[in-house]
Amino acid sequence: MIKAAVLEAPHTPLVVRELSAPVLEPGAAWLETLYSEVCGTDVHLYHGKLSGVPYPIIPGHINVGRVVEMNGIVRDFDGNVLKAGDIVTFLDVHETCHNCWFCLVAKASTRCPQRKVYGITYGLKDGILGGWSEKIYLKPGVKTMKLPKGVKPEAFIGGGCGLATAYHAIEQAQIKLGDTVVIQGSGPVGLNAAILAQLVGALKVIVVGGPAMRLELASEFGADHVVNIDITNENDRLAQVRELTNGRGADVVIEASGAPAAIKEGMLMVRDAGAYVVAGQYTDNGDVTLNPHLELNKKHLTVKGTWGIDLSHFYRSLKVMEKYHSRFAWEKFITRHYSLYETNQALADVEDRRVMKAVITPNR
Template sequence: MKGTVAAMIEPMKMEYQEYDIPYPERGAVILKVTRTNVCGSELHIWRGHHPTKKQGVLGHEMVGRILRIGEGVETDYAGQLIKEGDRVAAVYYQTCRKCEACLRGEFPLCENAYYFWNKSPVDKPHFHGSFATHYYVHPNQYFYKVPDNVPDIVAASANCALSQVYYGLSKAQLTYGETVVIQGAGGLGLNAAAVAKEHGATVIIIDSVETRLKHAKDFGADYTINLNEYNTVEKRAEYIRSLTHGKGADVGLEVSGVPDAFSEGIHLIRPGGRYVSIGNVSPGQITAFDPGLLTRKSIMILPVVRYEPWYLHKALNFLSKTIDKYPFEKMIDAEFEFGNIQDALDKSASRQVTRASIVMS
């Protein structure tokens, strides 16, 4: 039995390749991909901005059905019994539990997190990314069953966008009654708005696309700020102070991927506040920054890369409990066939679509 991968030969160039579907080693699982999304980090790679991944199979936001189960695997990482045909979502990186970072308990910083994802599809087991008909879940890769009431169109976003912002807001220790300002109303920002609202926070969200801002209201945003209307940092900061008794937001969350958004963040937050940086993942993209203001305001900056793997389980449970409260399925505004992945990437990069999803036949 053979499967197909969509391999990036070089930035902005892709071709389809066919390989034998391997039998899983002990502790591994093979999935048949049912849906996978174009995430913002894929766009960084597609443009050639990623520090290490310059070719190979892209894709990591996904959901699939178990095709083959390796020896010794009886449950997912939450102890739930599994069988062939079950829907699961996998954490998109591995946790080796042997490197210095893992030994410190810092699983998101595992030094071998992308050991397989960075491989060429020529290297077995071939199916290293989710832009493919199949996906190989390695023995050191957490995975969880998808609740029955969470459809594929919603579940596919759980293992990156939702888990990432859930973890980021947890690190910021967002509590009931606080105010959070979210920079960016894409998939990460919309998920973050819902998570923050469920924490009992007042939610302010910033973007330049009015349709995104209208959509943010459906995900719990109390206030929206259009960058075209409030067209300077000073205007945006002043407006946020007017909404927060003259102080500024308690927590800031940057998920725009724009370097200047990071330097702006400390202007929007109250003295003693917390600022979470998630969106800027491409080294070498520079912005001017005011370190004196940071010190004077004593703001805590929390850079977040990846997430603790069990947050995927938390994210799936979050979706199950709030599936009728927020229009998660409407977060995907464009669907593409497997043969049109390059079109999905190009239209996402040009912001013609907010969240593109690849649906397998």
């Protein structure tokens, strides 16, 4: 039997259940969960704000664990044969078809209609396919990766979903050497975007967010300036960004806040002929009103959205961590560890911004 925290339905407390472990299919493996993150997506799941979620589910879509059993030869994405005891992670996205119009013509596999995600669109009826459980069933074909030498499991889960999501946003932003970049949001996505912006050549990184605890961490990880939304209004924030950019605005602004009101404010922070990338609007939190002439067309603004991640974002962000783990201690993102019996508290702490990163440790 395997213990797992189960979200039966929106707005209901998670409960720990004992589940029967199925026999492994050929090519499948069991992973003993070391760490599973709690991210904003899990808060959205609790509030029922994501469509197509097959409740009840086991949350936990970004995970790291120890291989304990396999049926046949199982290889990681680099072709290495896995063995019991290996510390691995895996891409939460599975069953992307690579055969539909979106996969083959649009080259946008994150919009593939067959795409399924561990801990989000796999339900309990599909198996033990979420990280808030003592073990995770790795289905045949899941893209698994051994943690690189030197990358601690705590560092990987500290970067977690936010690192790969930020990688996608940075890719869309096409930051140039010497750019000034504003990041709206100081959660895991925002701080990872601040790190990656530095690595691709931004000479000035400004993080707009809160609370103060998160902004202190942003400064520690290299942000040149921080602006606290808890003690400023929109006009104050715009004035500060203008002052730091010779009155022009930033070359690139990346939204990673999840707040719809941030969109209009962020567009005003971008210089004329600059770029605005939206990464934080993962759920429907409402509308915003824009003046398309003044705030978009006359500014000659490039606006891009991002949705989810694919293997390239996950794989490359792990390689970034391998290269730079001694410079950026991603494990510092972790504020607190929680047991399976504390998952409701973990969700509440993430929602109320009491923590930077909450991590579930099912086997402690």
